[in-house]
Structures are given as structure tokens and as C-alpha cells.
Amino acid sequence: MKPKFNVRVNHASGRTFSTDVEIGKQVVSLYMPYDSAQHQYLEALRDHDRIVAVMVRELRQIDAVDDIFVDPYEVSVYMKEKNSFGLRPRWNEKIDQIVKKAFQARYDELHPNRKRLAIEIYPNDRFRGFATTFEISNSRYETFLRPLRISSVEYLHKVGIDGGGELVRIVMQIPGVTQVSIQPYEARVEIANAFSWDELDDNGKSIVDNIVEAFKKVFGNNIAISNKQ
Known part of the structure; x- marks a missing residue:
């Protein structure tokens, strides 16, 4: 079985992903692009757990990703307004895959038959x-x-x-x-x-x-x- 995976497009550079399993452990956490992927992995590990930490680290490894918000049942990801060439980056579908994988990992963790x-x-x-x-x-x-x-x-x-x-x-x-x-x-x-x-x-x-x-x-x-x- 799979968890719900709903996508809401906020605008060209942002999407919110919602699910029916608790993904975040706090009201809201914000991860901004000023620290390394590894630093944010450790921060998310402290704030939440390994599932969220791995997700944040993998998202941060995508150059165009800007802010990452983690709520109990939602993850919002925003792209930078401009890339290194001064152009607005296109949405990277790998972002959807990374978040979906985290939702599935949380569902699997809670599933009693695993x-x-x-x-x-x-x-x-x-x-x-x-x-x-x-x-x-x-x-x-x-x-x-x-x-x-x-x-x-x-x-x-x-x-x-x-x-x-x-x-x-x-x-x-x-x-x-x-x-x-x-x-x-x-x-x-x-x-x-x-x-x-x-x-x-x-x-x-x-x-x-x-x-x-x-x-x-x-x-x-x-x-x-x-x-x-």
C-alpha cells in the first residue's frame, strides 16, 4: 500500500506536497540554502528523524532548490528565482520523487507488517x-x-x-x-x-x-x- 501524495502548485517556482502520514515532528521547520547539505542533514536529524534528514539532504543537493519547509503533514519546496546564468530555473521533477520517497518511507515505518x-x-x-x-x-x-x-x-x-x-x-x-x-x-x-x-x-x-x-x-x-x- 502507498500513502496519499497530493501536489499543490503554488507558482512556477514552488510546490507543496501533502500526505496522510505524519512526516514532520514539529509545527514547521525551515531549511534555507545558506548551509551545506550535510549541515542541514544534521539539523533535520535533530529536528525530526533520519527520514526527514535524508529528504532534506537530497533536496539540498539539487542546485536550484531554495527554501524547504517541513510541516507535520506537508513539505513545501521552492526554487531559486535565478540560476547562475541569471535565468529562472525550470522545475526539477526529481524534487517530487525525493519527497514521495520520504512519504513512502514514513508509511513503511508505520506499517505493522514491515x-x-x-x-x-x-x-x-x-x-x-x-x-x-x-x-x-x-x-x-x-x-x-x-x-x-x-x-x-x-x-x-x-x-x-x-x-x-x-x-x-x-x-x-x-x-x-x-x-x-x-x-x-x-x-x-x-x-x-x-x-x-x-x-x-x-x-x-x-x-x-x-x-x-x-x-x-x-x-x-x-x-x-x-x-x-
């Missing part, structure tokens, strides 16, 4: 936990260090070569990851001191984003993502 993946922050900031409601390993507890060696193959089979083993293999290829510990309903990932969880790669994705993508690649897209309370 698989769930909760991201946990530890006191030691080099670690993040990824707790699930579905089994990701056949083994009680295994730890893998970078680089994976030939001797690791036996243990990858032990945790499930098409499940946990494949997850470990993909996550280990993410730059900065040094260790993955995995048990039936949780994985814990460690990164090197020189890396940050919020640092973006060339594709505009953080290490957490890439780990979440690894979970979806191995266990399917039917996964709702949240922050562990």
Missing part, C-alpha cells in the same frame, strides 16, 4: 548497532575483521552465505568499515578513527546509508528504518 531495522548509537562513536525483527544470521555470534581472508569463508557460510555472510561481505567493502559482528537479530559495525558516520561519499551517501542499502540488497526492500530509542 520488517524493521533500528539503528543504535553507542557511547563509543566508532560503533553503530543495527537491530532487526528478522533473522540475519544462522550463528549465535561471529566477528569479522578487515580484510576478509580465505579463512573467513567457513565462518561466512556459518552465518548464512546467502544472508548474513553476504551482508558481511558487502558491508566490509564500504570504505572505513573495519569490523562487523553479527548474531541472529543484530549486526554491529565498527569504523576506523579517520572516518565519520556522517561523512558523505562521492554518491552523497553516508556509511550508515550504505549499510542500510546492504541490508535491503540482501534481505529485500520491505524494511522500515528507524532510530533505536
Whole structure:
């Protein structure tokens, strides 16, 4: 099932998107184009949650986007009056896709039949936990260090070569990851001191984003993502 996705064109440079699921956690939040996409990601993460933060970051990566408003049931996006050539930019349909994806993510999070993946922050900031409601390993507890060696193959089979083993293999290829510990309903990932969880790669994705993508690649897209309370 899908949430409602209504679009109201305010004028040539602005649209308001409304839905029937609560997208924002405050009365209204405004994100202006004076800060970097990463700074606004962290600001939106503080104001709302990861779903809104990812949406704001992706919108901010579109050069022509000006102001972004987030309400409990609406998101409004406005384009800049002029681009670098002094011309009024045309509406970018990618904006609609980004907002629609965020609405769907919120709906999926609230849907009771979804698989769930909760991201946990530890006191030691080099670690993040990824707790699930579905089994990701056949083994009680295994730890893998970078680089994976030939001797690791036996243990990858032990945790499930098409499940946990494949997850470990993909996550280990993410730059900065040094260790993955995995048990039936949780994985814990460690990164090197020189890396940050919020640092973006060339594709505009953080290490957490890439780990979440690894979970979806191995266990399917039917996964709702949240922050562990």
C-alpha cells in the first residue's frame, strides 16, 4: 500500500506536497540554502528523524532548490528565482520523487507488517548497532575483521552465505568499515578513527546509508528504518 501524495502548485517556482502520514515532528521547520547539505542533514536529524534528514539532504543537493519547509503533514519546496546564468530555473521533477520517497518511507515505518531495522548509537562513536525483527544470521555470534581472508569463508557460510555472510561481505567493502559482528537479530559495525558516520561519499551517501542499502540488497526492500530509542 502507498500513502496519499497530493501536489499543490503554488507558482512556477514552488510546490507543496501533502500526505496522510505524519512526516514532520514539529509545527514547521525551515531549511534555507545558506548551509551545506550535510549541515542541514544534521539539523533535520535533530529536528525530526533520519527520514526527514535524508529528504532534506537530497533536496539540498539539487542546485536550484531554495527554501524547504517541513510541516507535520506537508513539505513545501521552492526554487531559486535565478540560476547562475541569471535565468529562472525550470522545475526539477526529481524534487517530487525525493519527497514521495520520504512519504513512502514514513508509511513503511508505520506499517505493522514491515520488517524493521533500528539503528543504535553507542557511547563509543566508532560503533553503530543495527537491530532487526528478522533473522540475519544462522550463528549465535561471529566477528569479522578487515580484510576478509580465505579463512573467513567457513565462518561466512556459518552465518548464512546467502544472508548474513553476504551482508558481511558487502558491508566490509564500504570504505572505513573495519569490523562487523553479527548474531541472529543484530549486526554491529565498527569504523576506523579517520572516518565519520556522517561523512558523505562521492554518491552523497553516508556509511550508515550504505549499510542500510546492504541490508535491503540482501534481505529485500520491505524494511522500515528507524532510530533505536
